[in-house]
Amino acid sequence: MNEHREKYELEEKPTPFLNAWYQWRWPAVFVTLAVLAVMVTHSTIEGNWQKLFESPRNVQTFFRESLWPPDWSVLEPQAYPVCEEPKLLEFTCSTAWIGVLETLKIAFIATVFGMFISYPIALLAAENLSPAWISYPARTFLAAFRSLPSILWALLFVIMVGLGPMAGIMAMTIYTVGYLGKLQYEAIEGVAKPQLDASRAMGHGWLERSFGVILPESANNLISQAIFMFEYNFRHGTVIGIVGAGGIGYYINLYLDFLQYDKVFAYVIVIFIVVLILDFVSKVTRSLFKDDMTKKMHPFWTVLLPSSWVQRFDEE
Amino acid sequence: MYLAEHDVVVGQDLSVGYEKHNPLITNINFEFKEGQIIAINGASGIGKTTLLRTLAGLLNPVKGGVSVFGSSTIRRGEVGYIPQRLGLIRHASVYHNVMLGAKAGHTSAWFPFSSICKPVSLQAIESVGLTHKLRTPIRKLSGGQQRRVAVARTLAQKPRLILADEFLAELDEETLIMVMKKVLDYVKQNNAIMVLVEHDLNRARQMADRLFTAEGNKLVEIFNEEDEVHE
Ligand SMILES: Nc1ncnc2c1ncn2[C@@H]1O[C@H](COP(=O)(O)OP(=O)(O)OP(=O)(O)O)[C@@H](O)[C@H]1O
Ligand SMILES: [Mg+2]
Numbered sequence: 001m002n003e004h005r006e007k008y009e010l011e012e013k014p015t016p017f018l019n020a021w022y023q024w025r026w027p028a029v030f031v032t033l034a035v036l037a038v039m040v041t042h043s044t045i046e047g048n049w050q051k052l053f054e055s056p057r058n059v060q061t062f063f064r065e066s067l068w069p070p071d072w073s074v075l076e077p078q079a080y081p082v083c084e085e086p087k088l089l090e091f092t093c094s095t096a097w098i099g100v101l102e103t104l105k106i107a108f109i110a111t112v113f114g115m116f117i118s119y120p121i122a123l124l125a126a127e128n129l130s131p132a133w134i135s136y137p138a139r140t141f142l143a144a145f146r147s148l149p150s151i152l153w154a155l156l157f158v159i160m161v162g163l164g165p166m167a168g169i170m171a172m173t174i175y176t177v178g179y180l181g182k183l184q185y186e187a188i189e190g191v192a193k194p195q196l197d198a199s200r201a202m203g204h205g206w207l208e209r210s211f212g213v214i215l216p217e218s219a220n221n222l223i224s225q226a227i228f229m230f231e232y233n234f235r236h237g238t239v240i241g242i243v244g245a246g247g248i249g250y251y252i253n254l255y256l257d258f259l260q261y262d263k264v265f266a267y268v269i270v271i272f273i274v275v276l277i278l279d280f281v282s283k284v285t286r287s288l289f290k291d292d293m294t295k296k297m298h299p300f301w302t303v304l305l306p307s308s309w310v311q312r313f314d315e316e
Numbered sequence: 317m318y319l320a321e322h323d324v325v326v327g328q329d330l331s332v333g334y335e336k337h338n339p340l341i342t343n344i345n346f347e348f349k350e351g352q353i354i355a356i357n358g359a360s361g362i363g364k365t366t367l368l369r370t371l372a373g374l375l376n377p378v379k380g381g382v383s384v385f386g387s388s389t390i391r392r393g394e395v396g397y398i399p400q401r402l403g404l405i406r407h408a409s410v411y412h413n414v415m416l417g418a419k420a421g422h423t424s425a426w427f428p429f430s431s432i433c434k435p436v437s438l439q440a441i442e443s444v445g446l447t448h449k450l451r452t453p454i455r456k457l458s459g460g461q462q463r464r465v466a467v468a469r470t471l472a473q474k475p476r477l478i479l480a481d482e483f484l485a486e487l488d489e490e491t492l493i494m495v496m497k498k499v500l501d502y503v504k505q506n507n508a509i510m511v512l513v514e515h516d517l518n519r520a521r522q523m524a525d526r527l528f529t530a531e532g533n534k535l536v537e538i539f540n541e542e543d544e545v546h547e
Contacts, residue, residue: 192401192403194399194400194401194402194403195403195404195405196403197369197372197374197397197399197403198397198398198399198402198403198404198466198469199403199416200372200373200374201372201373201374201390201395201396201397201479202392202393202395202396202397202416202417202420202421202473202475203390203391203392203393203394203395203420203425204392204416204419204420204425205392205425205426205428206425207425207428208416208419208420208425208428212412212416212419213405213416216405216407216408216412217405217406217407217408219407220407
């Protein structure tokens, strides 16, 4: 015992070099990173910095001439099929509403299916539950699902099952399994050791341990991850329509082709608002599954801030 | 290694630890008989928890071997382990946690359901005085209440070997005596074996039939009721 302690203390003895290192390591890391970034940029744009300084003006011109004002006709009912809703609900016949709703549906279905498929795989992939010869293949399996972004999966499924939301659902489900599975096995590995020790000593079987011990212990994490995943799937679901896999992306792509950028801009604003609402809803729902429910709620505008800032409010 | 009889827990030339070349407790021999309560004390960090984990089959011995009721592997339901940090499922209810013990003790791994589990669990919860907290999640209980849940889980399991790591910490005098009595009664009535880590020497002597103390790399027996009686 004592030998250990002495060795440890020796290692900790401060030298001038160590002192300087402890004091300056973070500034040094950041300066190095910044210099590297500038150097890489320089080589990537082949020294053509001129372009970089011209581009803001181009953006300005494009914005004034093509984007502004947004064309809100996308919120009006489509000409065909004829809208049969009462006047007040007419907006539900608009392409924006139909597109957003379809994207939400795709995201929801994909998240629910993905969650049920990924949990058993995550159990196999967790290192505190399975031996390495099971957990590594399971991890590789999940990583393979993640390796392609959902839009490429969508492209594959459009080829396989044809245009439409079905391809979108399948693509998003696959990606969700890969992504959520990783989050899940990390949550499972976070389950404290004594819990597993007690369970192992008692002689619990795989089923009891997975569903009686691990599931309740990590349930809060699993639920808040699923909500996060739904939000994520919605944001990415806006893109997969571009390859014909359903949702709002279909209309965006349509008007991009017609060069009607003011309509595209209206869609982008609609999506932005829905994302803000989802962000807020998911934040509130997730806060219900936190350990300490006494934590005070944050005002809604904090969804616009990075979460680390918001946490700082709590500490004060 | 040679496997001992079916009614004893035996350590033979046993060394425990986390590193092969640097075991914490080395070359110890012991034989715990049915009905015995064995207390272990010793300085913090000397390896008491490590020894219990080895007995529970959670850690392989660095050297030598352990035989629990004639087997080198742990059979379902035979060992009830109360870890130092309890190992309760914090987000689940008292009832759920105690049921996990009951299931381990009274069902098979392939079909973990039996009508006996419910009454056994309720009785165990009653015996530690937590019936009014049946549906409360563990994280909302006080430290002492959590310890009592861990005891109830082990009582509901009805194991033949109880390994308890400082299971009486944090309890007030009255509750402590109640919980202690429940566990000791269980051991004596069912002819089980209990190995417990206890820092308080007086209390250890009061509870245990045999008292070991861990010193350096050794486990020294400093008190054995049987010997005293024979003398
Ligand atoms: N998982 C682990 N891996 C490696 N070393 C460990 C591990 N757990 C404990 N140790 C080390 O083993 C030694 C003994 O730990 P142990 O928990 O058995 O002590 P203890 O006698 O139970 O102490 P306490 O009375 O404080 O609970 C300690 O030095 C500790 O650092
Ligand atoms: Mg300990």
